Amino acid sequence: EAQVTQNPRYLITVTGKKLTVTCSQNMNHEYMSWYRQDPGLGLRQIYYSMNVEVTDKGDVPEGYKVSRKEKRNFPLILESPSPNQTSLYFCASSLLGQGGFTEAFFGQGTRLTVV
Amino acid sequence: KNQVEQSPQSLIILEGKNCTLQCNYTVSPFSNLRWYKQDTGRGPVSLTIMTFSENTKSNGRYTATLDADTKQSSLHITASQLSDSASYICVVSLYNTDKLIFGTGTRLQVFP
Numbered sequence: 001e002a003q004v005t006q007n008p009r010y011l012i013t014v015t016g017k018k019l020t021v022t023c024s025q026n027m028n029h030e031y032m033s034w035y036r037q038d039p040g041l042g043l044r045q046i047y048y049s050m051n052v053e054v055t056d057k058g059d060v061p062e063g064y065k066v067s068r069k070e071k072r073n074f075p076l077i078l079e080s081p082s083p084n085q086t087s088l089y090f091c092a093s094s095l096l097g098q099g100g101f102t103e104a105f106f107g108q109g110t111r112l113t114v115v
Numbered sequence: 116k117n118q119v120e121q122s123p124q125s126l127i128i129l130e131g132k133n134c135t136l137q138c139n140y141t142v143s144p145f146s147n148l149r150w151y152k153q154d155t156g157r158g159p160v161s162l163t164i165m166t167f168s169e170n171t172k173s174n175g176r177y178t179a180t181l182d183a184d185t186k187q188s189s190l191h192i193t194a195s196q197l198s199d200s201a202s203y204i205c206v207v208s209l210y211n212t213d214k215l216i217f218g219t220g221t222r223l224q225v226f227p
Contacts, residue, residue: 042216043204043215044217103149106160108157108158109156109157
């Protein structure tokens with residue numbers, strides 16, 4: 001089954017304790033991205049990757065890092081989490097086809113709480 | 116500024132009724148417009164995707180329309196079911212990138 005898998009689904013952590021949220025896709029998509037979703041706001045892009053070893057900042061990259069060592073994996077790293085990073089996070093992947101990018105497939109989400 | 120606005124913010128309807136959700140966008144250069152359904156706490160799932168040359172697309176009981184001249188889209192849900200209760204998000208893609216501009220969504224609640 002084609003899917004994007006995020007782990008963990010839920011995470012509570014303390015301020016300053018480094019954490020990693022994993023994301024894996026099995027569709028051989030080149031493009032992967034991370035979003036955060038906060039009440040009253042649309043999804044906002046944190047980082048994206050066009051392919052292996054190619055990453056770039058989205059709209060709200062401060063406080064986050066990513067890596068793309070393999071095509072299928074795109075982990076999101078919070079080196080020193082702060083309470084304002086409490087949010088619902090989504091990983092997504094898509095394919096660059098002839099007519100442009102295909103629809104984005106989203107993971108199930110990771111609800112992060114930083115206390 | 117690239118922006119996607121949706122209305123209404125929330126909507127309550129009775130099971131079996133029809134409803135229409137609206138999306139206005141000011142995004143350039145435009146590539147395609149997508150409607151996603153998002154159940155509470157879950158990832159968005161694609162319903163339809165339309166390029167500027169398409170003015171209607173259906174997916175079961177969901178029918179999306181697009182007017183590229185007025186930069187408006189609508190999502191019509193026919194014979195609503197309890198499982199239609201979710202947020203519906205309008206998303207516009209920028210041309211030649213995978214940059215997505217998200218609306219804030221319409222929260223639909225279907226009651227028996």
